[in-house]
Amino acid sequence: MSFAQLLSEDRRLVILRLLSGAPEYTLNAFVLRPGLEAVGHAVSADQLATELAWLAEQGLVELEDMAGVTLARLAP
Numbered sequence: 001m002s003f004a005q006l007l008s009e010d011r012r013l014v015i016l017r018l019l020s021g022a023p024e025y026t027l028n029a030f031v032l033r034p035g036l037e038a039v040g041h042a043v044s045a046d047q048l049a050t051e052l053a054w055l056a057e058q059g060l061v062e063l064e065d066m067a068g069v070t071l072a073r074l075a076p
Contacts, residue, residue, distance in 0.1 A: 015032060019061065026072065027072055
């Protein structure tokens with residue numbers, strides 16, 4: 001496993017942890033980015049979108065677009 005893969009997996013885990021502590025298990029991308037930065041993962045908007053899409057493909061989160069802002073919610 002490469003270092004890039006390890007970083008990506010850790011980013012996904014941090015996203016899930018942030019969502020698990022959020023009201024209604026939901027956060028938008030503008031809140032997720034600083035949350036990731038707080039634990040050492042400075043990511044671009046594109047990187048965050050890629051990680052969220054991967055989590056959605058795995059059935060772990062549900063994504064919704066609200067006026068151009070991505071909302072992520074833990075899947076039931």
